[in-house]
Amino acid sequence: MSKRTDSNLYTMLFAIGMVVIVGSLLAFVFSQTKPLITQNQKIEKQQNILYAMGVNENDESSAVFISSDKAGAEFSKYIKKQLIIKGAEVTENNEAYLINVKKEQTNAKNGITRKLPLFVGEKEGKTFYIAPIRGKGLWDAIWGYVAMDQNMVVQGAFFDHKGETPGLGANIKQRYFMDDFIGENLMSNGVFKGITVSKSNNDPKNIDKNDNEVDAIAGATITGDGVAAMIKSELSQYVPYFKTLK
């Protein structure tokens, strides 16, 4: 019996059969789960944006989104305007949050003017301007949302990552790191400077909010540099819009 499975013909047929069966099984599962996955991703984006402007269910130390079944309603309650900035042109679009930042970045590289989404939220009489950012960590993509006031002072930040090292780079989505950005000024003397994730700033409690620096995570230098780089390259593009607000 063992001889039967040794022939070349059997091996080939087995391989072909296996590929067909496994391939169609995966295709079936994928097509069945796709609508649910897309829906989940939409909700996640809404949760992220709301998180950045402070609409969340955080307790003392953990970062908790507002629950996914409430996300849609809260999103339309707090987000007053969704803008698309394209060059000097600003348009309103209620699906702006679905803009694929990665695709727009590639467009920009190929010389096409990029669409920059910006969400204007209002909470307790305060206006928040929330922008998405995206960049590279150590292993894979990192991204997030930064909420600012009209002077480009950070009001809240949310970061996430695809595959940073657990316990090290993955800690950019921990409260102690994200909360450090609150109150930091992106501008310095009227010029956009960004926020550096610094290993040498002697300010672990982050008391100085005008130094354009937050404290780095030990063992996560490259992820931290990635966060600083994406803040700088992405948010600097919003400066012309914020100038028009004054």
Added chain:
Amino acid sequence: MGLLSKKDAALITDPLADNNPITIQVLGICSALAITAELKASIVMSISVLFVLGIGNVVISLLRNIIPSKIRIIVQLIVVAALVIIVDLVLKAFAYELSKTLSVFVGLIITNCIIMGRFEAFALGNGPWKSFLDGIGNALGYGVILIAVGFFRELLGSGTLLGFKVLGDPIEKTGLYAIGYENNGFMLLSPMALIVVGIIIWIQRTKNPALIED
């Protein structure tokens, strides 16, 4: 154990002690180094491997008489990869939060040498029920070590367990930190995982000299 015969029970208990996949067979070391900086990650990884190894072993065992031996490694890889992708998609659709926690590990499961090792060494030569028990046993043995390493690395490296500050606050200087204790950042780096695994191997072999090869 009334449910299992003595031999079957040994399939589960052996990998927990004297035939542990990590410390004796030295399989699955890669993931033991990579993800044990946090206890939570260790636990999640252990459960994922338990699931994939249990089911994968049964699938391979059922197919064992029809798999052509020339391409058996490829067939094993396809089975693991397909299982992992299905699990990933189903989690993304029905347990999105959990799937985000798992994201890094899903890829790592495919490359985990324990899985290929057990397919090759056990499932190809034994029936489905035995293979299932073997898969569960080895995954548990793997998990025990992972959780032990994760426990010490998170405790000594970050001063937390599952994110809770069990030793006090290092910045506010409370708890142990008030009397001058410091976290050892080295514990968070991969080499320390190897050293912790080494210490476990040392203890295990001291207790049971039969394990020492000449």
